[in-house]
Every structure is written in structure tokens, then in C-alpha cells.
Amino acid sequence: MRTLFLSHPRYRDHLAPENHPEQPDRIAAIERRLEGEAFQHLIRDLARAVTDTEIQRVHPAGYVEHIRIQAPNDGLMSINGDTILSNGTYEAARLAAGAACLAVDEVMAGLVDNAFSAARPPGHHASARQAMGFCFFNHAAIAARHAQAAHGAERIAIVDFDVHHGNGTQNIFYSDETVFYASLHQAHLFPGTGEASETGIAGNILNVPLGAGADGAVVLAAMSEAVLPAVAAFRPDLLVLSAGFDAHYRDPLGDLNLVEADYATLTRSLMEVADRVCGGRIVSLLEGGYDIDALGLSAAAHVSALMGH
Numbered sequence: 001m002r003t004l005f006l007s008h009p010r011y012r013d014h015l016a017p018e019n020h021p022e023q024p025d026r027i028a029a030i031e032r033r034l035e036g037e038a039f040q041h042l043i044r045d046l047a048r049a050v051t052d053t054e055i056q057r058v059h060p061a062g063y064v065e066h067i068r069i070q071a072p073n074d075g076l077m078s079i080n081g082d083t084i085l086s087n088g089t090y091e092a093a094r095l096a097a098g099a100a101c102l103a104v105d106e107v108m109a110g111l112v113d114n115a116f117s118a119a120r121p122p123g124h125h126a127s128a129r130q131a132m133g134f135c136f137f138n139h140a141a142i143a144a145r146h147a148q149a150a151h152g153a154e155r156i157a158i159v160d161f162d163v164h165h166g167n168g169t170q171n172i173f174y175s176d177e178t179v180f181y182a183s184l185h186q187a188h189l190f191p192g193t194g195e196a197s198e199t200g201i202a203g204n205i206l207n208v209p210l211g212a213g214a215d216g217a218v219v220l221a222a223m224s225e226a227v228l229p230a231v232a233a234f235r236p237d238l239l240v241l242s243a244g245f246d247a248h249y250r251d252p253l254g255d256l257n258l259v260e261a262d263y264a265t266l267t268r269s270l271m272e273v274a275d276r277v278c279g280g281r282i283v284s285l286l287e288g289g290y291d292i293d294a295l296g297l298s299a300a301a302h303v304s305a306l307m308g309h
């Protein structure tokens with residue numbers, strides 16, 4: 001399998017207060033776990049900045065400019081609770097969104113089979129005009145729109161297995177039947193949305209809230225019984241993953257109980273459906289994951305599975 005791995009050193013320049021979970025060393029923790037011989041065939045490249053055209057398919061120009069001018073020259077500034085800007089935030093967020101588009105370019109052109117973007121800040125809580133939950137720009141939404149506008153894809157499925165509900169992605173596509181959004185997440189956790197009754201304008205939203213304490217067996221069963229059949233029935237041209245690793249049992253922000261091996265099983269189950277319905281095309285985008293060691297191990301299990309191991 002030809003798997004693309006995208007990252008960028010500038011992600012480190014998006015700073016956070018000392019006790020903030022979304023820390024600059026998250027990306028390095030993943031890269032360290034991808035150094036071994038098992039990953040020698042990974043195709044590694046640097047993220048590129050998102051273009052104005054690409055980002056404005058999701059976020060109005062005025063909102064993008066608002067984020068740019070809010071970033072302080074020195075120190076940190078809260079834009080919404082614990083969603084915090086530093087001087088390097090805007091550039092990092094534009095690289096994270098651009099990496100999502102670059103991954104779409106390579107996968108849709110058949111240059112690689114699938115791709116994983118290890119980027120920060122994350123994206124799935126960002127709505128078209130609202131930063132929240134450590135997120136500024138919604139990379140999964142930008143990727144979906146890019147596949148449609150630049151590569152002729154008609155239908156995009158987004159599967160989100162972060163422990164939190166991706167309220168931003170759901171908001172953006174709630175009334176768009178060309179995009180199917182499915183989320184497995186812990187019920188009654190931040191941001192408080194993601195009830196099973198939230199189904200979108202055309203049944204294009206699927207929420208599977210899980211009780212605290214659910215382990216890999218529960219999550220994998222929900223994936224197999226609810227999410228995968230719905231993705232297959234939607235017949236997407238591309239599968240985008242909002243790959244958060246904060247459902248790991250060691251994560252400080254969630255109370256689900258996955259182990260790193262569960263992420264490999266989860267990934268293979270998604271690949272099997274992608275093989276059947278969209279030529280195996282998967283673009284996977286890092287969202288959460290806040291125990292540094294568990295994040296590295298879980299992301300490595302995910303990437304290893306994407307590589308066909």
C-alpha cells in the first residue's frame with residue numbers, strides 16, 4: 001500500500017499554555033513512533049498552506065481574516081475559552097488545512113492509496129464562522145469540498161472516531177446531502193451535541209453516542225453495525241477520517257477505553273469498506289489525542305494499518 005504521511009515543523013509554533021492538553025509536542029510524539037523499520041516505505045512529505053480559494057469553500061473570507069488579525073505578536077490570546085491563539089497559530093492552521101487538500105490531491109490522483117495528515121491545531125469543532133474546542137479551520141470539511149470542487153468527486157463520507165462529537169463538521173454539512181458525516185463519540189461530553197436524533201436534512205448525519213467506559217469491543221461493534229453499513233450504502237467517492245485518538249483509555253479528556261491495537265482494527269474495517277465503494281481512497285486527518293505516549297502509539301497503529309500491515 002502506498003501511504004502518504006504529511007506533517008510540518010511549523011505546527012510546533014502554535015503555542016499553548018503549559019497545562020493545556022493540545023500541546024506542541026503532540027506531532028513529534030507521532031513522528032517518533034513512525035521512525036522504525038516498519039514505516040520505512042511510508043511516503044513522507046511536508047504540508048503546504050491552504051489557498052484562499054480552498055479555505056473559502058468552507059470559511060467566509062471575513063472569518064479567516066478575523067483569525068489572522070486576532071493572533072498576538074507575543075504571548076497567548078484566548079479567542080473562545082481554551083481555544084487559544086499564539087503568533088504561529090494562523091500559519092499552522094493554514095498548513096493543517098492545506099495538508100488536508102494536498103492529501104486529497106494525491107489520493108484522488110491515484111499517486112498514493114491513502115494518506116494521514118499529522119497536523120495541529122485540530123479541526124472538527126470549527127464551524128464556518130466559529131472557532132472552538134482548540135479548532136480554528138475545519139480541515140475535514142475543507143478536504144471534502146476540495147475533493148468535490150477540484151477533483152470531481154460527488155459524494156464524500158466523513159467518519160469521525162474522536163472521543164468528542166465533531167459539531168463543526170456536522171453544522172457545516174447538516175443541510176448538504178452530498179456529504180455523509182458519521183460520528184462515534186462519548187455521550188454527554190464536550191461539546192454536548194451528537195445525539196442520535198441529529199440526523200441532518202436528508203439522513204446524511206449519523207451520530208452514535210457511546211456511554212462512558214465503552215471499550216474497543218463496543219466501539220468496533222458500533223462501527224461494524226451502524227457506521228460501516230451506512231457508509232457503504234452512501235457510496236462515497238472518497239472517505240475522509242477525522243482521526244482523533246482521545247478515546248484511548250489513558251487519555252485525560254475522555255472516558256472511553258480503547259487500546260492502541262483497537263485503532264488498527266478500526267482502521268482496517270474502514271479500509272475494507274473503502275475498498276468496496278471508493279477504490280480504497282482514504283484521507284485521514286488527525287484531530288484529538290492528549291496523552292502524548294498513547295497518541296504516538298495509537299497513531300502509529302492507525303498508520304501501520306493504512307500501510308496494509
Ligand SMILES: [Zn+2]
Nearest residue numbers: 162164246288
Ligand atoms: Zn477530541
